Amino acid sequence: MSEDVDLPLKSEMTPDPLFDRSQMDADTTPDHPDLAELDAASMADPALFETPDEEPPFARQVLTTPLHFEVARESATNLWRPWNGYTVGDVLTSVTDEYTALRQSAALGDISPLYKYRISGADAFAWLRRFVTGNLVALSPDDILRVVFCEDRGHVVGDGLLFCLGDNDFRLVTEEPHLSWMLDSAIGYQLRIEDVTVTLAAMSLQGPLSASVLAEAGFSGIQHLPVDRARWFEVSGMPVYVSRTGFWGELAYDLWVDPEDAAPVWARLLEKGVPFGLRATGFALREIARVEAGLPRAGVDYLGAFSAIDPGNALDPFALGFSDLVDLEAAHFTGRDALRARASSEPRRSLVLLAIDYHEPLQFSAFRKAGEIVGIVTSSAFSPSLGLNLALGIVTPVARKLDASLYVEAEIRQELSVRALKAPARILQELAVSSSFAHEAPAPLVALF
Numbered sequence: 001m002s003e004d005v006d007l008p009l010k011s012e013m014t015p016d017p018l019f020d021r022s023q024m025d026a027d028t029t030p031d032h033p034d035l036a037e038l039d040a041a042s043m044a045d046p047a048l049f050e051t052p053d054e055e056p057p058f059a060r061q062v063l064t065t066p067l068h069f070e071v072a073r074e075s076a077t078n079l080w081r082p083w084n085g086y087t088v089g090d091v092l093t094s095v096t097d098e099y100t101a102l103r104q105s106a107a108l109g110d111i112s113p114l115y116k117y118r119i120s121g122a123d124a125f126a127w128l129r130r131f132v133t134g135n136l137v138a139l140s141p142d143d144i145l146r147v148v149f150c151e152d153r154g155h156v157v158g159d160g161l162l163f164c165l166g167d168n169d170f171r172l173v174t175e176e177p178h179l180s181w182m183l184d185s186a187i188g189y190q191l192r193i194e195d196v197t198v199t200l201a202a203m204s205l206q207g208p209l210s211a212s213v214l215a216e217a218g219f220s221g222i223q224h225l226p227v228d229r230a231r232w233f234e235v236s237g238m239p240v241y242v243s244r245t246g247f248w249g250e251l252a253y254d255l256w257v258d259p260e261d262a263a264p265v266w267a268r269l270l271e272k273g274v275p276f277g278l279r280a281t282g283f284a285l286r287e288i289a290r291v292e293a294g295l296p297r298a299g300v301d302y303l304g305a306f307s308a309i310d311p312g313n314a315l316d317p318f319a320l321g322f323s324d325l326v327d328l329e330a331a332h333f334t335g336r337d338a339l340r341a342r343a344s345s346e347p348r349r350s351l352v353l354l355a356i357d358y359h360e361p362l363q364f365s366a367f368r369k370a371g372e373i374v375g376i377v378t379s380s381a382f383s384p385s386l387g388l389n390l391a392l393g394i395v396t397p398v399a400r401k402l403d404a405s406l407y408v409e410a411e412i413r414q415e416l417s418v419r420a421l422k423a424p425a426r427i428l429q430e431l432a433v434s435s436s437f438a439h440e441a442p443a444p445l446v447a448l449f
Contacts, residue, residue: 063087065110065112065201066112066201066263067203067263071092072089075282076093077091079282084115085113086113088113089280089283091284092281095288098279098282099384101207101279101281102250102289103207103385103433104207105209106206106209106210106273106278107204107205107206107278108205108273108279109203109204109280109281109283110202111202111203111204111254112200112201112202114175114202115173115174115195117173117179117194118193119169119170119171119193120170121190123190123191124168124170125170128170131334132147132148132333133317133325133326135327136162140164141167143163144161144228145161146162147325148320148325149334150334153338154339155311156302156304156305156316156320156322157304158174158178159174160173160174160175171196175298176304176307198259200257200258201262205253205269206248206252208444209278209446210250210253210443212447213273213278214253214269216275216276217268218236218268219233219240222242222443223442223443224441224443225253226244226441227441228244235268238257238258238265239258239261240261241256241257242254242256247293247295248290248295249292249431249435250435250438251444287379288381288383291381291383291391292390293431293432294353296320296351296392301378301379301392302320302394315349315394316347317339319348319351320350321352328343348397349395350394351378351392351393351394352400352427352428354367354406354428355386355389355390355426355428355432356389357423358388359388361382362389362412363380364380364408366408367393367395369404374395374404375395375399377391377392377393377408378393379391383432383433385432386433390432391425406425406426407425410423
């Protein structure tokens with residue numbers, strides 16, 4: 001504009017009748033839509049949708065061990081399986097590679113899901129003498145004893161490893177949970193029983209070169225650790241409790257560490273173990289080696305006395321091959337009188353290790369004699385070392401006779417046809433696979449050049 005023009009003040013401006021509510025008559029107020037009516041009209045048929053899940057998302061979770069991500073880093077298969085509520089690696093590379101490492105070099109595995117109980121207090125030793133079937137008189141600090149415990153009828157409740165950590169201070173490691181039974185049987189004793197499973201990570205290192213791997217990783221003097229003994233080590237400032245335990249027929253060690261130290265210890269072992277051929281391994285290898293060693297697994301090869309719906313399916317220590325873990329002359333323990341009464345009689349069913357003479361993996365569920373079922377299979381595996389099938393099974397006295405002609409029936413698929421097969425079976429009297437290094441002391445070391 002060429003001339004200045006005074007703009008009118010806001011109050012002097014002509015109101016816009018569209019927005020000037022003061023000039024609008026009540027009768028001219030525009031109608032507002034009924035929102036509730038529109039919402040009702042727009043509602044879809046609920047039948048078209050899935051029923052909402054009442055469980056909040058945060059209630060679902062996958063339990064992971066302190067070594068979960070370390071195992072995942074080594075996994076080339078993404079094969080996992082559940083174990084005691086945790087998710088663990090099943091096969092990390094291949095069963096063949098992992099088995100070769102176990103028998104020829106060293107195999108490292110995560111065993112953190114095992115249940116661990118701390119037992120301490122003035123009456124801890126006295127209660128344990130009553131709780132387990134073995135004699136604990138000679139147990140001293142850092143000793144480890146395999147134990148079995150029963151109920152009053154002499155049926156096995158469970159088994160595990162008992163660690164003596166100090167005077168009236170113990171740790172019991174088991175395959176299944178037993179806290180409620182332990183607490184019930186401890187009534188009247190001055191002691192404390194705690195489930196320390198989540199506060200203690202664990203890994204196993206097994207194989208003929210396992211001591212060499214530990215020595216290279218900084219576990220000085222590990223070769224002098226006797227079988228069924230434990231010792232504290234300090235590696236890179238981290239305390240590690242190492243026990244010479246394992247029932248796979250190999251030179252074996254278990255490492256018990258704080259969860260925060262588990263990953264660094266695992267990584268150090270893998271790094272130092274490269275020249276020795278160390279492999280990270282999964283649960284599948286554990287099962288193969290366990291069957292080769294004839295080691296029963298609670299909940300799989302036998303039912304605990306409180307797990308069996310039919311009491312007749314619960315077995316005593318003699319039937320499960322735990323006779324060496326029972327001392328009938330020891331002070332009174334739970335189930336002693338019942339076990340004394342049946343000590344001299346033959347069990348009506350027994351757990352045995354059998355070899356099935358066939359050079360390829362088979363699937364079978366029962367042992368037969370003359371067409372009749374005389375036993376059931378509880379665990380089976382194909383042994384690469386022996387080139388035949390092995391199985392743990394519960395059999396009747398008929399199957400245990402020396403002249404018993406046992407066999408299994410299996411079906412083999414060949415393209416679009418199925419072939420029935422009968423393979424002979426025989427009961428083994430000792431471990432199927434065992435290394436000369438398993439009990440050697442001091443343990444052999446292989447030096448790097």
